[in-house]
Amino acid sequence: MNSSSVNFSQLFLRIAFAISLFSAVADRFGLWGPPGSPNASWGDWEHFLAYSNTLNAYAPPFLGSILAITATAAEIIFGLMLLIGYKTRIAAWGAFLLMIAFALTMTFSVGPKAPLNYAVWTCAGAAALLGSVTRYKWSIDDLK
Numbered sequence: 748m749n750s751s752s753v754n755f756s757q758l759f760l761r762i763a764f765a766i767s768l769f770s771a772v773a774d775r776f777g778l779w780g781p782p783g784s785p786n787a788s789w790g791d792w793e794h795f796l797a798y799s800n801t802l803n804a805y806a807p808p809f810l811g812s813i814l815a816i817t818a819t820a821a822e823i824i825f826g827l828m829l830l831i832g833y834k835t836r837i838a839a840w841g842a843f844l845l846m847i848a849f850a851l852t853m854t855f856s857v858g859p860k861a862p863l864n865y866a867v868w869t870c871a872g873a874a875a876l877l878g879s880v881t882r883y884k885w886s887i888d889d890l891k
Contacts, residue, residue: 754884760877761829761886764842767870768826772819802856821845829877832886839878846871 782790
């Protein structure tokens with residue numbers, strides 16, 4: 748792959764991945780519509796928390812909110828870092844670990860189809876690929 752295609756691909760992947768993370772977070776706060784509407788998976792925090800608790804049924808109940816808040820914060824932080832290209836490699840590998848955690852939790856809690864439907868394994872692969880890039884052109888990292 749030549750450097751101009753890598754430059755474009757990493758930029759596109761950074762932006763697309765960040766937007767995907769932000770979209771999932773937006774759904775938790777009703778920005779894609781209320782629960783049950785066509786564009787919402789959860790539609791509000793309560794429905795997201797119920798789903799998160801289903802996935803984390805192995806965890807003690809008091810950890811449910813902590814896990815949901817932690818996942819949401821990680822998605823926001825990694826999304827911002829990827830979007831602006833700040834410590835991109837760290838953000839990409841962090842997102843990879845987060846996606847692997849999501850995929851495994853979903854697989855063992857509700858079955859293998861859920862992470863496939865949400866393309867979580869694909870997102871993990873994309874994050875790993877992004878973490879393997881040697882230069883992040885058009886990023887804060889590239890200014891150094």
